[in-house]
Each structure stands twice: as C-alpha cells, then as structure tokens.
Amino acid sequence: MPNDSHLSWKVDDIPEPKSETLLDIRDLRTSFYTHDGVVKAVDGVSFAVKRGEILGLVGESGCGKSVTSLSILRLVGQPGKIDGGEILFDGRDLLKLSGKEMTQIRGNRIAMIFQQPQSSLNPVFKIGDQIAEVLGIHKDLSKKAGLARALELLQMVGIPDPERRLSAYPHELSGGMAQRVMIAMGFACVPELLIADEPTTALDVTIQAQILDLMRGMRAKLDTAIILITHDLGVVAEMADRVAVMYAGQIVEEAKTPELFKNPKHPYTQGLIGSIPVLGVLKDELDVIPGNVPNLIGLPPGCRFAPRCRARVAKGLTICTEQIPELKPVGVQHTTRCWLYE
Amino acid sequence: MTTEALPAVKSLAIDKPFNPWRAMLVRLLRNRSAQIGLVILAFLLLVSVGAPIIATHDPIDFSDPNNVTRTPPCIHVLGCPADQPQYLFGLDGNGRDLFSRVVYATQTSLFIGVATVTFGIIVGTVIGALAGYAGGWFDNIIMRFMDVLLAFPSLLLAISLVAVLRPIIIGGGLSPLIPALFAIGFVAIPVYARIVRASVLSIKEQDFVSADRALGVSPARLLFHRILPNALTPLLVQGTLGVATAILDAAALGFLGLGQQPPFPEWGTMLGTERNSVFNAPHLLIFPGLAIMITVLSFNLLGDGLRDALDPRLYR
Numbered sequence: 001m002p003n004d005s006h007l008s009w010k011v012d013d014i015p016e017p018k019s020e021t022l023l024d025i026r027d028l029r030t031s032f033y034t035h036d037g038v039v040k041a042v043d044g045v046s047f048a049v050k051r052g053e054i055l056g057l058v059g060e061s062g063c064g065k066s067v068t069s070l071s072i073l074r075l076v077g078q079p080g081k082i083d084g085g086e087i088l089f090d091g092r093d094l095l096k097l098s099g100k101e102m103t104q105i106r107g108n109r110i111a112m113i114f115q116q117p118q119s120s121l122n123p124v125f126k127i128g129d130q131i132a133e134v135l136g137i138h139k140d141l142s143k144k145a146g147l148a149r150a151l152e153l154l155q156m157v158g159i160p161d162p163e164r165r166l167s168a169y170p171h172e173l174s175g176g177m178a179q180r181v182m183i184a185m186g187f188a189c190v191p192e193l194l195i196a197d198e199p200t201t202a203l204d205v206t207i208q209a210q211i212l213d214l215m216r217g218m219r220a221k222l223d224t225a226i227i228l229i230t231h232d233l234g235v236v237a238e239m240a241d242r243v244a245v246m247y248a249g250q251i252v253e254e255a256k257t258p259e260l261f262k263n264p265k266h267p268y269t270q271g272l273i274g275s276i277p278v279l280g281v282l283k284d285e286l287d288v289i290p291g292n293v294p295n296l297i298g299l300p301p302g303c304r305f306a307p308r309c310r311a312r313v314a315k316g317l318t319i320c321t322e323q324i325p326e327l328k329p330v331g332v333q334h335t336t337r338c339w340l341y342e
Numbered sequence: 343m344t345t346e347a348l349p350a351v352k353s354l355a356i357d358k359p360f361n362p363w364r365a366m367l368v369r370l371l372r373n374r375s376a377q378i379g380l381v382i383l384a385f386l387l388l389v390s391v392g393a394p395i396i397a398t399h400d401p402i403d404f405s406d407p408n409n410v411t412r413t414p415p416c417i418h419v420l421g422c423p424a425d426q427p428q429y430l431f432g433l434d435g436n437g438r439d440l441f442s443r444v445v446y447a448t449q450t451s452l453f454i455g456v457a458t459v460t461f462g463i464i465v466g467t468v469i470g471a472l473a474g475y476a477g478g479w480f481d482n483i484i485m486r487f488m489d490v491l492l493a494f495p496s497l498l499l500a501i502s503l504v505a506v507l508r509p510i511i512i513g514g515g516l517s518p519l520i521p522a523l524f525a526i527g528f529v530a531i532p533v534y535a536r537i538v539r540a541s542v543l544s545i546k547e548q549d550f551v552s553a554d555r556a557l558g559v560s561p562a563r564l565l566f567h568r569i570l571p572n573a574l575t576p577l578l579v580q581g582t583l584g585v586a587t588a589i590l591d592a593a594a595l596g597f598l599g600l601g602q603q604p605p606f607p608e609w610g611t612m613l614g615t616e617r618n619s620v621f622n623a624p625h626l627l628i629f630p631g632l633a634i635m636i637t638v639l640s641f642n643l644l645g646d647g648l649r650d651a652l653d654p655r656l657y658r
Binding site for chain 1: 359360362477548549550552553554555556557558559560563568571572
C-alpha cells in the first residue's frame with residue numbers, strides 16, 4: 001500500500017490487489033457494564049476482511065454492528081469494555097497495542113465514517129483546515145501542503161467549487177456534501193481499511209446512490225477494504241462482496257453476496273430478505289419477523305433467535321432453546337449458526 | 343432568429359466566505375444593551391489612556407496652594423467665582439484634585455478587572471477542561487475542591503488571602519496591589535472551572551469528537567484544539583461579567599484598606615479613606631462611587647449583550 005505521502009494519485013501507483021487477509025477478528029467480546037446488568041453487545045464475533053474487499057455487516061438496530069466497528073478502533077466508551085478476543089490487523093493484535101500506537105493507526109491505516117455527517121464535523125473549524133489537520137497529524141504535512149492535498153481530495157469526492165468549499169464551515173454544507181467531506185477525510189491518508197457506519201442512513205435516496213458510487217470508486221482507485229455497516233439490504237446487495245448478518249451480538253450467517261441473497265439459510269436472514277418489498281411483485285402483506293430484538297441483559301440459553309423463529313416452531317426443535325448453535329459451513333464460503341442444518 | 347443574450351449564470355455559492363467572528367460582531371452591534379455597554383466602555387478606555395491629558399492636576403504630587411481640603415467642586419463655567427482655582431470634582435482630604443485622581447484610577451480599575459479575569463479564566467479553564475475530560479475520581483476531587491472554594495463568601499476569602507499574602511509580597515518589595523490582584527483572580531477560578539467543565543462534558547459526547555478520535559487525534563490535542571474552541575462562548579460571556587465583579591471586589595478590598603494603598607488613586611481606596619466625610623464633603627464619595635457604578639454597569643451591559651448575541655436560541 002502506498003502509505004507515504006504522495007501528492008497525487010495515479011492508478012499505476014496502486015499495487016496489484018493482494019488476496020491476503022487484512023483484518024481478522026476472532027471471538028471478539030464487548031460488554032457494557034450498566035447498573036441494570038452486563039449487556040453483551042458483541043458476543044463472540046469472528047470474521048475476516050481481505051484487502052480491497054467490501055464486507056457488508058447487516059442487522060437490526062441494537063444487534064451490535066456499531067459496537068463491533070467501534071471495538072475495532074478501540075473507541076468503545078464507558079461503561080463499555082472489550083472483554084476478549086483478538087483483532088488482528090495486518091497480523092498485529094490491535095487489542096495489545098499501546099494507546100499511542102492505536103492513535104497512529106486511527107485515521108491513518110483504519111478510518112471510519114459515521115452516520116450523521118453534519119454533526120461529525122467540528123462546527124468551529126473550516127473543512128479545509130480539518131482535513132489538513134488529519135494530514136498534519138499522520139503524514140506530517142505542513143498546513144499549506146495539507147490544504148493543497150485537501151483541495152485534491154475534495155475534487156476527488158466530487159465537491160463542486162472545491163476551492164471555495166475549503167474555507168466553508170460545516171453548517172454551510174448539505175448532508176450529502178458533508179458526507180463527501182467525511183469520505184475525503186476518511187480517505188485522506190489512504191487507509192487500508194475504511195469502516196463506514198451507516199454512511200447513507202441520514203441522506204436521501206438520490207444522494208445515497210451518489211455516496212455509494214463514490215465509495216465504490218474510491219475503493220477501486222485506492223484498493224481500500226471497506227466494512228459497510230448498514231441495516232439496508234439493498235445497499236448491501238449493491239455494494240458488498242461478502243455479507244455477515246448479525247443478530248443479538250452474534251454473527252448468524254456469512255456468505256458471498258449473491259449466494260446469500262439467492263440461498264439464505266438462517267431463518268433470520270430469510271426473514272430479513274423476505275421483508276423487502278420487491279418492485280413489480282404484488283403482495284397483500286410484507287413478511288414480518290414476529291417479535292423484537294431480545295434484551296441483551298441476562299439472555300436465556302439457546303439460540304438467540306429461537307423465540308422469534310418460525311422454522312423452529314414448524315420443525316418442533318427443542319434443542320434451539322437449550323444450546324447455542326455453532327457457526328457451521330453450509331456451502332462454499334457460506335456459514336450459518338442454526339440447528340436446522342446440523 | 344436572433345439569439346438573445348442570456349444573463350451570466352451566477353454561482354449559487356455564497357460570494358463572501360462566512361466569517362464567524364464578523365457574524366458575531368454584527369449581532370453584537372445590533373444589540374441595544376451591548377451598544378450602550380460598548381459606548382461607555384470606549385469612553386472609559388479613552389479616559390484611562392488619555393489620563394495624562396485629561397487630568398487637570400497631578401493625581402498624587404499636588405496639593406492646593408491655599409492649604410484647603412475637602413472643598414466642593416468649583417467650575418468656572420457653572421458660576422464658581424473666577425478668583426478661585428478651578429477643581430472639577432473638588433479637593434480631597436489632602437488637598438489633591440479629586441477629578442484627576444478619579445481619572446487616573448480608571449487605569450487601575452480596568453487593569454485590575456482585565457488582569458484578574460484573565461488569570462481566573464486561564465487557570466479555571468485548564469482545571470475545568472481537565473476535570474470534565476478526564477472524569478472519574480480526578481473530576482470528583484477537583485470539583486469538590488472548587489465547591490469548597492465557592493462555599494466561602496468570595497470577599498471573605500479574598501480578604502483572608504490578602505492578609506496571608508501581603509506580608510510575604512510586600513516584604514519582597516512588590517506593589518501592594520499584587521496580593522489583591524491574586525486574591526480576586528483566585529476566588530474567580532471556580533466559576534470559570536465549572537463553566538468550562540460543563541461545556542466540555544456536553545461537547546465530548548458529540549459526534550465530531552468520536553469522529554476526531556476515529557481519525558487518530560491524540561487526547562491532549564482533542565481536548566485543547568478540538569473541544570475547547572467549542573466551549574469558548576459561555577466563557578466569553580462569563581468573563582465579561584466577571585470583569586465587573588472583579589472591579590467591585592477590588593473596590594471593596596480598597597475600601598477596607600487591603601487593595602491599592604494611598605497615595606495611589608483607586609476608587610475603592612478613595613471611598614475608604616473619606617468614608618467619614620459623607621455628610622460634610624459628600625462629593626468625595628459621590629464621584630468615585632459613580633465611577634465604580636458606571637464601569638461595572640458597562641461590563642454588565644456588554645456581558646448581557648454578548649450572551650444574547652452568542653446564544654443561537656435567541657436569534658431573531
């Protein structure tokens with residue numbers, strides 16, 4: 001990866017994509033120690049991301065997607081705590097790094113963009129200065145060189161009139177514009193991994209498509225791997241190479257995107273896909289998954305989806321409420337956590 | 343077919359770059375109480391800078407040649423006999439020209455106000471910012487200490503501080519004003535610390551702080567370069583109001599004989615030395631008293647105006 005500062009990007013600068021694993025998360029556990037009890041927000045999550053790959057991380061609100069991503073950067077705040085597991089980034093366990101080493105990785109080798117672009121920019125600084133500051137911190141660029149680079153970045157992310165936008169304040173930007181700035185900032189140091197936490201949720205649909213396009217374009221140019229966190233299966237279908245579905249702090253199914261949509265195994269995934277309205281297909285009612293996401297405090301033994309699972313009731317399985325199933329392969333590069341396939 | 347020339351398409355972007363300081367100034371200048379405060383303050387600044395020109399006599403090294411004291415004001419234009427020397431505010435107990443002393447004392451009071459507030463703000467900001475950012479036991483210890491300081495009546499605390507510090511500092515040959523300055527600045531620290539802590543507490547939970555963390559901004563930089571600039575507004579308002587309080591405190595210490603020492607002119611000290619003349623020479627108390635009142639009023643008006651100008655909820 002071209003990590004050192006270079007002021008312009010050419011496609012030839014980017015080396016051939018390597019199929020080597022960039023990020024390997026093993027049995028990650030993150031809990032929140034609240035007054036009401038221990039919330040196991042992430043409970044034994046394992047997945048890997050290859051260089052240049054887009055991994056979609058899907059699930060309902062509160063299933064632990066965001067906590068997983070914050071855990072990768074070790075930014076889980078009080079009262080949260082990473083209890084265990086390994087986060088191997090380029091072969092090094094991020095959980096064993098010092099605070100200072102971690103600061104050098106954040107924004108430089110792993111960047112993150114957030115759901116609310118406008119509130120993610122510091123209101124009292126001009127956006128040019130904010131981008132230049134990141135470059136100053138990680139690439140040791142002078143303010144002037146940083147601003148020149150910021151201008152290039154704003155051009156790359158398709159901001160009209162970038163010279164003038166450099167000295168704009170965040171409140172002068174629209175949501176889509178602000179997200180472009182966040183993306184420019186995220187890609188400023190040419191990170192190897194970009195974590196995008198619901199990057200399009202706060203934007204309207206036309207802007208969503210533009211932002212997704214932009215992220216795909218940046219990936220193609222810079223070979224950055226992306227973890228795309230979303231609850232929008234449409235976004236995932238369009239963007240991701242591979243998808244991991246999360247439910248109540250665990251990954252319940254993981255597969256290549258076409259495979260997952262064609263052949264979903266886990267009843268939860270099936271429910272999610274069934275609940276999307278399809279254009280041109282008339283349905284009296286959309287499929288709904290009955291019930292709600294369980295409270296993560298004091299979970300009962302057994303599969304976390306069992307109480308809401310139609311397949312369990314239909315098949316009359318009793319083991320579901322007694323023991324948590326393991327993630328088992330059910331096809332080529334396709335795993336799921338369900339007793340139906342034992 | 344004739345082609346009509348279309349008007350040039352104007353860029354939709356704003357022509358002038360937005361300047362937050364200018365925007366604030368514009369709002370401030372539209373505010374009535376700020377306008378009044380600023381006019382008075384400008385007048386006071388003019389008086390203090392131009393004191394050598396404005397003063398009619400030397401404030402210290404002068405006494406009336408006729409050896410009279412405490413005579414009421416004598417202004418020729420207003421009918422004072424021309425054979426008497428003109429004293430705009432009359433003479434004080436030592437035969438010095440009161441007007442010149444009141445004028446020169448403006449310098450002292452403004453200096454005390456600004457210096458002590460600067461001291462209080464700098465120390466209070468660092469303390470409050472660290473406490474708010476670090477949280478936990480550190481925050482608890484620091485803020486409980488601040489609470490203890492706030493529990494003292496501030497003037498009493500300042501008096502005891504001066505009492506303790508004076509022998510040390512004056513023994514060291516420094517100005518007797520310094521213990522008073524320190525005491526007034528010191529009692530103001532908890533006020534600023536609390537304000538900054540409260541701001542930092544709320545700002546550090548904002549999205550842009552998480553975003554900055556994710557971008558690899560180090561904690562110290564995050565606190566002092568990214569969070570604090572967002573916390574300055576309430577500080578600016580409180581600081582302006584704080585100047586008024588500091589000037590009052592200084593006058594009170596002076597009145598008690600713990601501030602500026604005679605023969606140097608200071609409003610509070612002037613009140614204190616002449617407090618027994620209320621009935622036979624009221625002008626000796628009226629003029630310094632008025633000066634204090636006007637100065638304090640100007641800072642209070644400006645502070646209120648600033649608060650209105652800076653508070654987004656009050657935009658009209």
